[in-house]
Amino acid sequence: TTIQDHSMILGFLNSLRSHLNFSQTKFDVTSLIISVGSTPSMFSHDNALSIPNIELHPGNYVFYDRQQLWTGACSSEESIGGFVLCRIIGHYEDEHRNAIMVDAGATALTKESTPQGNMCSVLGRPDLECYRMSQEITMIRCKSEDGVKCFPFQEFPLGSTVLLIPNHSCLAAACFDKYHVVDGGITPVSTKSEVVETWSPVKKW
Numbered sequence: 689t690t691i692q693d694h695s696m697i698l699g700f701l702n703s704l705r706s707h708l709n710f711s712q713t714k715f716d717v718t719s720l721i722i723s724v725g726s727t728p729s730m731f732s733h734d735n736a737l738s739i740p741n742i743e744l745h746p747g748n749y750v751f752y753d754r755q756q757l758w759t760g761a762c763s764s765e766e767s768i769g770g771f772v773l774c775r776i777i778g779h780y781e782d783e784h785r786n787a788i789m790v791d792a793g794a795t796a797l798t799k800e801s802t803p804q805g806n807m808c809s810v811l812g813r814p815d816l817e818c819y820r821m822s823q824e825i826t827m828i829r830c831k832s833e834d835g836v837k838c839f840p841f842q843e844f845p846l847g848s849t850v851l852l853i854p855n856h857s858c859l860a861a862a863c864f865d866k867y868h869v870v871d872g873g874i875t876p877v878s879t880k881s882e883v884v885e886t887w888s889p890v891k892k893w
Contacts, residue, residue: 700724727752728761751857754809755802765811766876770857772796772808773868773879775849777825779841786839787829792852793821798859811851811877818852826852849879861889 701722721741730746751770752762762768774796778789797808799821807821810828820827828850830837844850854860861867866888870881 727756728759730761748856748858751861753857753860754804754853754855758803765853768811768853768857769877770861771811771851771853771877772860773849773851774826776844776846779846780827781839781841785827785829786837787819787827788839788841788844790826790828790850790852791824793824793826795823796860796863797821797826797852797854798856798863800856800859802855806855808852808854811853813850851877851879865889865891 701724719741721743723743723745727746727749730744730749748756748770749761752768753770756762757765757768772792774790774792776788777791780787780789794807799807801807806818808818808826810816810818815831816828817831818826818828830839866886868883869885869887870877871884872881875881
């Protein structure tokens with residue numbers, strides 16, 4: 689959790705300071721450049737040791753994702769800034785499947801898991817689940833305890849688009865060579881949001 693992560697970081701810094709004091713070294717602790725951090729602890733960090741040179745290295749706080757929703761680093765889907773836009777390419781209205789197919793799979797989202805289960809989720813639709821994924825496609829159905837809830841196909845016509853929330857945005861972002869940036873402003877991000885910029889990420893190591 690965020691609290692545990694934060695406590696662990698501060699615990700390490702306190703242990704380091706105690707060790708240096710115990711060894712009676714003349715090393716100036718305040719001259720250290722301490723590199724710590726993670727996305728869950730980013731907004732709960734305080735400089736409790738009065739060391740001015742602390743670098744924070746959160747992994748994906750600019751995007752967030754389903755994993756960070758689970759940790760509590762972000763409070764809702766509205767805080768997430770990284771999505772995969774995909775198109776609905778199949779309706780399966782038979783009793784066995786009762787689902788839709790979209791054209792984004794493991795090569796766009798990866799198959800990393802999260803405690804919530806499944807490989808991704810549909811923005812704004814907590815009633816749906818992305819229950820199966822292959823290399824190029826994902827299958828989406830209604831969440832239902834008895835498995836017989838009818839999918840609202842009329843809300844998702846063939847050729848229309850949806851936004852998927854990745855389990856891990858860093859991995860999903862690495863799948864693309866262009867990011868289309870929208871300005872959500874006071875309006876929630878949707879498939880109709882206007883693209884205002886296109887960014888090209890720095891690749892390779």
